[in-house]
Amino acid sequence: MPELASRREVAAAPDAVERELTEIRVAGFGGQGVILAAQILGKAAAIFDGVHATMTQNFGPEARGGACSAQLIVARHPVLYPYVTKADILVAMSQEAFGKFVPELKQGGLLLVERDLVRIQQDLPERVRTYGVPATRIAEKLGKRVVQNIVMLGFFGAVTEVVSRKAMEQAVLSSVPASMAALNKDALQAGYEVGRACLESRLPASECDQIPEYAAWLD
Amino acid sequence: MHADPTGVLTGTHFLNGDQACCEGALAGGARFSAGYPITPSTEIVERFSKRIPTIGGVFIQMEDELAASIAIQGAVWAGAKAFTVTSGPGFSLMMEHIGLAAMTETPCVFVDVQRGGPSTGLPTLPAQGDMMQARFGSHGDYPCIALCPSSPQECFTLMVRAMNLAEEFRTPVFLMMDEVVGHMTERVQIPPAETIAVTPRKLTDKAPGEFRPYEDSEDLVPPMAHAGEGYQFHVTGLTHDERGYPSMTPATQAKLIRRLREKITRGMDRITQVEEDNVDGAEVVVVSYGITMRVAQRAIKLARAEGIAVGGMRLVTVWPFPEERIHALAGRVRALVIPELNMGQVALEVERCARGATQVIPVPHAGATVHDPQQILDAIRKGAGR
Incomplete structure (x- = not known):
């Protein structure tokens, strides 16, 4: 069972009685595969890691291009309350999503952004750690922009410890068409590598493009 | 099967x-x-x-x-x-x-x-x-x-x-x-x-000429016949006799309507499904169903952390209403708290079944989202006299 790492720096909250859980918000615009990303993440946790996960997606007049988000609670115990109250992790794949959901990010939480699509223009809650990945560019270089959500999942897998690497890969491969398996595997791998390089460099997100593994995707 | x-x-x-x-x-x-x-x-x-x-x-x-x-x-x-x-x-x-x-x-x-x-x-x-x-x-x-x-x-x-x-x-x-x-x-x-147990359709073993689609049977549930199998019978929304033909007399109406009701009442034990959580010794019991019970469980945990003896009863079957279970519970607790995503529907039924034996505190909600667990916690505190 993976460590729920993002918990480490979370301050005691009023709902501390059921603290062994991680609240995640994945947000972007319709067409980026936001819901599928949350679905895969939940599947990795609930099916392949054997912990509990509850995913809810925001339903509304959302279509391609509109704001779109999903919520995921991962826990050691069955999840009771199904919604995010304060996010431990925010994955923001668009500027609009970032602006809308950053206020619900917990102090000491994790912020993961699509670095080419999100500019961090406002103050973040205290002690938030930020990581950025050029997921769309990486996906384009791999051959298809649609796998940018899978790149993001790889990146997520490297910088958090919510789900295991093996579970993530199993969840991805069981969620995409067999004919696209190789491409998705590459996308996941690329995301992991970039994420691991960022983590190991200990550099702030704004300076990560100095890392060779990271810079390689930027030209 | x-x-x-x-x-x-x-x-x-x-x-x-x-x-x-x-x-x-x-x-x-x-x-x-x-x-x-x-x-x-x-x-x-x-x-x-x-x-x-x-x-x-x-x-x-x-x-x-x-x-x-x-x-x-x-x-x-x-x-x-x-x-x-x-x-x-x-x-x-x-x-x-x-x-x-x-x-x-x-x-x-x-x-x-x-x-x-x-x-x-x-x-x-x-x-x-x-x-x-x-x-x-x-x-x-x-x-x-x-x-x-x-x-x-x-x-x-x-x-x-x-x-x-x-x-x-x-x-x-x-x-x-x-x-x-x-x-x-x-x-x-x-x-x-x-x-996975599956209940087969209860079909008649009688010959087409002897089949009566609404005949008396011991469990009050008459066996059926399917169309296309040689049986000729009549199915109508009008009050009908055992043959299925309209018969609009007080006696037929009374017999049919009473049987429809009685077949469910007699089966209550097989139908009723409720889940109880620490109900014995509880000062307050939260009675709820569907998603609201999950939200209520968070409030229950918070209340327990404050030292309130609170139990939960989840209605898996809401109808027919578990009248006797609620009545028995009402005599043993200070309050029943009923959160639901409406302005108080099942709460009315709980109140009826409690028959004045305890305080019934509805926690109504107009919908569009779930309760804030705090609202339910406040009702639990009120019920416990805190």
Whole structure:
């Protein structure tokens, strides 16, 4: 069972009685595969890691291009309350999503952004750690922009410890068409590598493009 | 009898409640559905329409809910197990035919994925505002069975159960979901077909000339015959005698209406399903159902952390109402707290059953989201006199 790492720096909250859980918000615009990303993440946790996960997606007049988000609670115990109250992790794949959901990010939480699509223009809650990945560019270089959500999942897998690497890969491969398996595997791998390089460099997100593994995707 | 393996997707899945409900219908033996899809129930029949051609069955998208709710009854009399799905606005339109199913004793399942109302209300947002409509929505006196799942896993298991209860009691059964449960995705374990009990249709063993479709039987549930098997009989919404022919006398009416009621009352023990959590010794018990019970459990934990002895009772079957269970509980506690996503529907029933023996504190909510656990916690504190 993976460590729920993002918990480490979370301050005691009023709902501390059921603290062994991680609240995640994945947000972007319709067409980026936001819901599928949350679905895969939940599947990795609930099916392949054997912990509990509850995913809810925001339903509304959302279509391609509109704001779109999903919520995921991962826990050691069955999840009771199904919604995010304060996010431990925010994955923001668009500027609009970032602006809308950053206020619900917990102090000491994790912020993961699509670095080419999100500019961090406002103050973040205290002690938030930020990581950025050029997921769309990486996906384009791999051959298809649609796998940018899978790149993001790889990146997520490297910088958090919510789900295991093996579970993530199993969840991805069981969620995409067999004919696209190789491409998705590459996308996941690329995301992991970039994420691991960022983590190991200990550099702030704004300076990560100095890392060779990271810079390689930027030209 | 166990489930037909061709309809059972045995394994561990990550499904939303709607998808799990569809799998429950298939495992429970449904091979026909007609629907006029409506948010937030659409995914149930979307999946059914995709799955059923490979299993061997039919889905028809009808012109409206009236047609959908009567087409399933035609399918039942032709030998299929059938269900339809809807949400508030469609549920309202189905009421006439729900009464027909009760009167003609047509076993079928109506799934209502509740959204905010009245009218078209909140298509994509939750409520539990149709609970009384399920009980009393169609005219006349008829009993009903309604189940309330609080997770995708239960959408599966309770849909199988709904299909079974419909057959056992020859009555329409309601699966009262809500938008949160319908659209929430969690792990769903579907067991092997041979471990899923399925209630077969109770069919007559009499020859066509001797068959009486509404004859007296010991359990008050008369055996059926299917169309096309050589039996000639009449099925009508008019008050009918044992032969199924209209007979509008006080005696026939009394006999029929009493039997419809009595067959459910006698089966209470087999129908009633409630889950109790630390009810013994509790000062306060929270009584709830569906998604609201999960939210309430958070409040219960918080209250316990404050030292309040609080228990929980989850109504898995809401109708017929577990009257005696509630009455017995009422005599032992300081208060019953009833959170629900409506302005107080099941709370009225709890109050009736408590018969003044305890304080009943409703925690109403207009819907569109779930309760803030704090609201329920405040009611628990009030009930405990803190």
